[in-house]
Amino acid sequence: MRKRVFSGARPTGRQHLGNYLGAIQNYVKLQDEYDGIYCIVDIHALTSLEDTSKLQENIYELALDWLAAGIDPKKSIIFVQSHVPEVMELHTLLSMVTPLSWLLRVPTFKEKVKIQPQNVNYGLLGYPVLMTADIVLYKAEVVPVGEDQLPHLELAREISRRFNNLFGDTFPEPQARLTAFPLIIGLDGKDKMSKQLDNDIAIALSPEETIERVMTAVTDPARRYRADPGHPEICNVHWLHKNFIQEEEEIHADQCRSATIGCVEHKMLLAQDINRTLKSFRQRRAALATKPEYVTDVLADGARQAQAIARETLGEVKQRMGLI
Secondary structure, three states: OOOEEEEEEOOOOOOEHHHHHHHHHHHHHHOOOOEEEEEEOHHHHOOOOOOOOOHHHHHHHHHHHHHHHOOOOOOEEEEEHHHOOHHHHHHHHHHOOOOHHHHHOOHHHHHHHHHOOOOOOHHHHOHHHHHHHHHHOOOOOEEEEOHHHHHHHHHHHHHHHHHHHHHOOOOOOOEEEEOOOOOOEOOOOOOEOOOOOOOOOEOOOOHHHHHHHHOOOOOOOOOOOOOOOOOHHHOHHHHHHOOOOOHHHHHHHHHHHOOOOOHHHHHHHHHHHHHHHHHHHHHHHHHHOOOHHHHHHHHHHHHHHHHHHHHHHHHHHHHHOOOO
């Protein structure tokens, strides 16, 4: 029997290059090695969304991105988090064994407080508990994450371990599967690529929109004029471009140092390589967009499969806790 891998993404808008390079490509590869469970975590999205008018649209767009990228519903379960309400019940039960001090030390909580000081809600603090419930509800043993998500996963392991110590061996401790790509910095050149920070490049953009977006990217802050020698080692465009081409980008870096290529030219080359890489993805996405009923059916079938697993796990949890 193959191990289960679980991962989720918040439907706060279309997936961007950071999601694609750091997560989605990995999901597709893992399908041949594990039983995949991939969840559109709409409840998690509520921790930062104050306007939910586009939530259903965002769920559909995210599902389109995943399917077009190659996540195969014949190999993996794809579903919406709230369509399996057992996760909210397990979240409540796990919150009873999670010390508050564990949640207050999570670095991403402090970062989110800075981003949205007007909306510091309980869900934001309890995010890691719900994330733990997402994972252990399906007894997933592997979770693909970037390095920035390791504190959350380590907390999930601690919560699982504490539950097992209190009530008996129930959950496997999920193991991290680090993504092949480092943290992808956004167009501002300083923060992680994020829809919330508006420094992202959505993978579903048209070629023209991609060029327009890339042209806003911050480059070498020390290079003021076209004739100035560049410093690719501190240029975000250089580091982003390396994710698409390796050897050629080193040539571009040398050209940057010698000022034979300017920042605008370099950004145009980056945009062209992004468009070339995403061409087949965008074609598949456009074809899927003509069949919205197919996407709906995939999510409904995924929820049925996920709920069958969830009910069995939740029954075991409640029995061990003396609730039944």
